[in-house]
Amino acid sequence: MSTPLQNHEPAPKVTVIGTGYLGATHAVCMAIMGFDVLGVDVDQRKIDLLSSGRVPFFEPGLPEKLEEALASGRLRFSTDFDEAAAFGDVHFVCVGTPQAADSSAADLTYVDAAFTALATRIDRKALLVGKSTVPIGTAARITAMVQSVSPLGEELELAWNPEFLREGFAVQDTLFPDRLVFGVSSPWAEQQLRRVFAPILDLDTPAIVADLATSELVKVAANSFLATKISFINAMAEVCEATGADVNHLAKALSLDDRIGGRFLKPGLGFGGGCLPKDIRAFKYRAEELGVGQAVSFLGEVDSINNRRRVRTVDLIRELAGGDLAGVRVAALGAAFKPNSDDVRDAPALDVARLLYLEGAIVSVYDPEANANAHRAYPDLNYVESMAEAVEQADVVALLTEWAEFRNADPDTLGALVNHRRILDGRHALNANDYTSKGWQYRALGRPAQAATVELASDLRDETPTLAV
Numbered sequence: 001m002s003t004p005l006q007n008h009e010p011a012p013k014v015t016v017i018g019t020g021y022l023g024a025t026h027a028v029c030m031a032i033m034g035f036d037v038l039g040v041d042v043d044q045r046k047i048d049l050l051s052s053g054r055v056p057f058f059e060p061g062l063p064e065k066l067e068e069a070l071a072s073g074r075l076r077f078s079t080d081f082d083e084a085a086a087f088g089d090v091h092f093v094c095v096g097t098p099q100a101a102d103s104s105a106a107d108l109t110y111v112d113a114a115f116t117a118l119a120t121r122i123d124r125k126a127l128l129v130g131k132s133t134v135p136i137g138t139a140a141r142i143t144a145m146v147q148s149v150s151p152l153g154e155e156l157e158l159a160w161n162p163e164f165l166r167e168g169f170a171v172q173d174t175l176f177p178d179r180l181v182f183g184v185s186s187p188w189a190e191q192q193l194r195r196v197f198a199p200i201l202d203l204d205t206p207a208i209v210a211d212l213a214t215s216e217l218v219k220v221a222a223n224s225f226l227a228t229k230i231s232f233i234n235a236m237a238e239v240c241e242a243t244g245a246d247v248n249h250l251a252k253a254l255s256l257d258d259r260i261g262g263r264f265l266k267p268g269l270g271f272g273g274g275c276l277p278k279d280i281r282a283f284k285y286r287a288e289e290l291g292v293g294q295a296v297s298f299l300g301e302v303d304s305i306n307n308r309r310r311v312r313t314v315d316l317i318r319e320l321a322g323g324d325l326a327g328v329r330v331a332a333l334g335a336a337f338k339p340n341s342d343d344v345r346d347a348p349a350l351d352v353a354r355l356l357y358l359e360g361a362i363v364s365v366y367d368p369e370a371n372a373n374a375h376r377a378y379p380d381l382n383y384v385e386s387m388a389e390a391v392e393q394a395d396v397v398a399l400l401t402e403w404a405e406f407r408n409a410d411p412d413t414l415g416a417l418v419n420h421r422r423i424l425d426g427r428h429a430l431n432a433n434d435y436t437s438k439g440w441q442y443r444a445l446g447r448p449a450q451a452a453t454v455e456l457a458s459d460l461r462d463e464t465p466t467l468a469v
């Protein structure tokens, strides 16, 4: 992406409110694209880290881009909302919408607070843009709210621009998205979004211009579809387990049908993270409020299938251990919800480690990046600093997050360290034959105990990208 704004002067000034995974990446990428950007957060620690060129979480490629953006002089960070209101022409709100403490609804406290803080301060024509994932109807409600508290009244406009980036691929997905979605209420709002996304639109990226409700729905529908696809193959894994069929071969055969495709059809321990699980729950909750709960009641099943995989993983580890987990040493390889992330929110790996611990197993957890976050979430578990340390004297090795370090491990080297050569491949990430030929007992969800030797599903994996930016 080179001198992207040369044909688009004068460029709007951009603020990004909330500097988590989404906001920090968006702020950095906007600056890389040539805009003047102010990133704002209420958390002074995050602002200090980002200002000094350090990313507060693990995201491949982002530290380099942050450095580049800071060096360009186009990116600053602040905790000051007065400064943000005075600075920005387009304000992106990227704060979190976690699951509420007392229900499966989304907690909109941070979204409401961010919009209110901006709206009460902005005193010239500007566009507020929501990027957070919200229940349908939120944008309409917030429009009324900001216009009632703003000195500008109806002059202050709101748009919704959902974000589809994946953790681990955040920079790539932000600079080169599959599509842009603009939820707008006026031609002026669309025009502002077209200006601020001009460098991406110039790459012929499709833009869908829609009303506010549709743009909110696109996001939750996309995440629901992905979650459903994963749970579909994992439901088939359950059927495989009852019949002796092999879900790995099944997934491969299905994936070769272009209409189905192989992405998000990888069987295993299932989905986690800060998005898919809470988004399907919040969507179901909102649909029930709207009187269309039946239309998405299947999302409850998608969630249940997903959670059952965690329990079934523990069952297989128990079987490998001979029927009882008490006192069994288990090496838990992985804690993050997926590789190339240090995020442990609703992480299947960490959940399995916790369930093993509760059954009396002696669990050693190792994750290349997520140990610190995992320790904060579950201080009772034992965290170690290397794969070798985790597997030392293990009775069972459980691969729970498919980091390259685990996928590429040498079965003989690991075998020399363990007490028993028994491995549970929770992510269908290993070549069963490599292990069984070295005397390992190999088990994977949805595969018969004597798994076929030909590995077929490895190409269903989302590989770490090489950043072409």
Ligand code: UGA
Pocket: 133, 163, 164, 165, 166, 167, 168, 223, 226, 230, 263, 264, 265, 266, 267, 268, 269, 270, 271, 272, 273, 274, 275, 276, 279, 337, 338, 460
């Ligand atoms: C997801 C969506 O993919 C993004 O498009 C969206 O922007 C984001 O949520 C969000 O709403 O912010 P992310 O949570 O980063 O992104 O992770 P994914 O790559 O979607 O993976 C989600 C989970 O599904 C992981 O635990 C992964 O291990 C699991 N998964 C994925 C499978 O179990 N099987 C698969 O075939 C693919």
